[in-house]
Amino acid sequence: MRKLRESRSAKRSAKIQVIGCGEAFDVDLGNTSYLFSGVGYPSILFDCGYQIPERLWKAELHSSLDAVCFTHLHADHSFGIVPLLMRYWEEKRRKPLDIFGPRCIQTYVRKLFDLGYPGAFNRLGFSLRFHEFSPAKPLTWKGLKFSTARTVHSVLNLTIRVDLKGMAKSFAVSGDGQITEETMRLVEDVDLLFQEVYTAEPEVPVHADLQTVAAFVARARLKKVLIAHQGRGEKPRVLWRVSQLAKKDRRWGVSRVGLASRLVWG
Numbered sequence: 001m002r003k004l005r006e007s008r009s010a011k012r013s014a015k016i017q018v019i020g021c022g023e024a025f026d027v028d029l030g031n032t033s034y035l036f037s038g039v040g041y042p043s044i045l046f047d048c049g050y051q052i053p054e055r056l057w058k059a060e061l062h063s064s065l066d067a068v069c070f071t072h073l074h075a076d077h078s079f080g081i082v083p084l085l086m087r088y089w090e091e092k093r094r095k096p097l098d099i100f101g102p103r104c105i106q107t108y109v110r111k112l113f114d115l116g117y118p119g120a121f122n123r124l125g126f127s128l129r130f131h132e133f134s135p136a137k138p139l140t141w142k143g144l145k146f147s148t149a150r151t152v153h154s155v156l157n158l159t160i161r162v163d164l165k166g167m168a169k170s171f172a173v174s175g176d177g178q179i180t181e182e183t184m185r186l187v188e189d190v191d192l193l194f195q196e197v198y199t200a201e202p203e204v205p206v207h208a209d210l211q212t213v214a215a216f217v218a219r220a221r222l223k224k225v226l227i228a229h230q231g232r233g234e235k236p237r238v239l240w241r242v243s244q245l246a247k248k249d250r251r252w253g254v255s256r257v258g259l260a261s262r263l264v265w266g
């Protein structure tokens with residue numbers, strides 16, 4: 001029995017690719033977005049801002065997607081869903097697409113799509129299956145367990161933790177917003193945390209800052225933290241401070257476009 005379990009887990013592997021790691025209007029880094037994929041797991045895009053579809057199409061990464069997962073519904077995290085869906089229609093996609101997000105995700109995507117391409121929704125040719133996240137109730141789907149917790153942001157934003165069944169590994173995507181007691185508990189021991197750091201100091205109440213995040217990481221058991229979504233004017237200051245932190249604590253790093261963090265275990 002043990003051997004059977006081992007051989008099953010040996011077949012599984014996963015990686016997370018950084019599609020973009022900038023804030024809302026950063027032309028170099030693109031909107032923050034990650035692509036999870038692997039052997040034995042579905043392929044999931046985490047956030048799909050308006051700059052993201054072009055990046056997926058260029059690298060031909062879009063056709064393998066099984067799901068899109070939203071931390072929150074700001075334009076830099078969600079407006080790419082309309083062109084993504086419309087190009088699937090052009091390409092005659094038949095495979096269903098699962099869409100995960102905060103409450104009212106179905107109404108939001110439908111409204112957005114109808115504004116972009118009125119009358120086209122019912123002709124898409126593939127089904128959309130919606131799943132609402134609730135911090136009170138983790139969700140299990142295709143070998144993955146999703147748990148969420150709310151940050152402090154100008155709209156409802158959920159930090160999403162994903163546990164990979166069969167590999168006993170985990171990662172989390174913060175989305176936007178200041179960290180809270182609930183998000184800290186959620187990600188305290190993850191293998192990999194993609195964390196928004198918008199400013200160096202706690203200046204903007206609805207965004208995470210390096211000082212607050214660093215105080216949390218220092219006492220957390222998490223194994224790796226890669227920062228993203230720096231404010232455009234804050235980039236040099238934040239990056240320099242992260243490089244100083246990384247000298248003393250190798251868990252610190254910076255999300256870079258194209259960087260693939262491999263999660264491979266036997």
Ligand SMILES: [Zn+2]
Nearest residue numbers: 023024076176
């Ligand atoms: Zn954002």
Ligand SMILES: [Zn+2]
Nearest residue numbers: 072074153176
């Ligand atoms: Zn936001």
